[in-house]
Amino acid sequence: MPHSYHTHTAWSDGDTSPRALWEEAVRRGLDELGISDHLALHPAYPDLAWSMTPDELPAYLAELADLQALTAQSGAAPATGGPPGPPLRVGLEVDFIPATHDRLVPLLAAHAFDFLIGSVHFVGDFPIEAPPPVWQTLSEPARNEIWRGYWQAIRGLAESRMFDIVGHLDYPKKFTPPPTVDLRHEIAAALDAIAAAGLVLELNTNGWDSPAAEAYPAPALLEAAHHRGIPLLISADAHRPADLTRHFERAGALARAAGYRETVRFAGRRRRAVPL
Template sequence: MRVDLHNHTIYCNHASGSMDEYIQKALKCGIDIFGFSCHAPMNFDSKYRMDCATLPIYLKKIKDLQRLYSPLPTQYIDKIHNKIEILSALEVDYILGREDLILKQVLEAKVDYLIGSVHFLDEWGFDNPEFIGEWAKRGIKNTWEHYLDSLQNMAKTQYFQIVGHIDLPKIFGKRMPRDLETKMEETLQILYDNNMVIEINAAGLRKAIQEQYPSRNILEKIKEIGLDITLGSDAHSIEQIGYGYDVCINLIKDIGFDKIAIFRNKEKILLNI
């Protein structure tokens, strides 16, 4: 079963290609279950996300595609396109101390799942090349500590089903210091205790780090703790759909994973890989 649950759309203002084209590419990649998870509205960093007025348009477009392509038996299906299950989702930014920025409209949206991601520490977009100079001011260890604190508190809100790109701060090659491994393990345990699923995100293979999120050693700890996993391209363009999929699948199989999680109406379902 080929699953890809993290994909963006033109509605987030920094992706290209139509949603129809994304589905066509997913079909060519042999993907069975495909999720749209565009950046959710928020009264912050509006340049890189949809606004509230666009949210119903985005969700309606997904419903239209579901009717066209859904593999489930229904009178609305065009049988020619009966090949792929399409899920609806949002990627929601979590900023420690600014939980008020998460909109009720987003939390109550009729979607299959929410991906909780940390891209910001205070107002610093640490994964944005435009602000890479801030790393020198804050330091690698302090940044990672702040990031892990953010993940822990994000999990405790219980707002989200999936945690996105769990070791994202390594994006520019600034790996987590070894003396924070215990804190990472504590973070994984908190994620487990709050029923979150870990995303294996292929975007890192396209970045300077040239490695999926998370790294193998973290994946091994994820397996040991018993967290469930899922897969996502984090595609922002048509050519990125399915990128690195086989690399990620082979890695998780080698570690010993044999199930992958999806969500329907925020209910977790485990499928054979």
């Protein structure tokens, strides 16, 4: 039975409430649901529309705790009727930004989570999610340097040991072509750091619906991760209930082809393996 961990609600850039997402998880027969809204502290972008603010974090966690308590009651059934629903896992998708690291550490330490996803959405001040026309204003060497900086940031994310899961690895491909310089060394160093930190990699199916038309990460990176013994989690990065398990069958086949036979689940930031 599938589980879906990387999801967004109206607390960040999703279009629905945690409760509505959980009810969709019930309808789909998921046996666990994780919610992981965005928290990004970037000094150059203090008012990111897609992130909650640090001040909103306690209220977000309180709402998830209420839902967790409700759904954990013995025999609790969703409002729509039917069988008891899946346990809710409380998470957060956090940007790894060295400049705000010192603000982030106490903020995260003050709360309990089931899992933390670490993601890189910026290289320095450049937003990776900038649309293609913005990328096209950059020279080819400048684009290559962003790719290089991205892999270096992933290495830093892993070495920070703050997270449980590395989000949408290989992300710059969303809106820009692959680099035209050889970054094998930087990529290998990032994967080695992920393995050394005991981080879980997600196979993020959102990429199939992006202009890259490929999951994050690319198949060759997935194989390289498996080779290093890096555990895997399949995630939809859903921003609406309809996407909760998008492309999961395809992802399972891709993971198997890369050698994976297990995936993981989290509770209280401890993971356990389950058959793929």
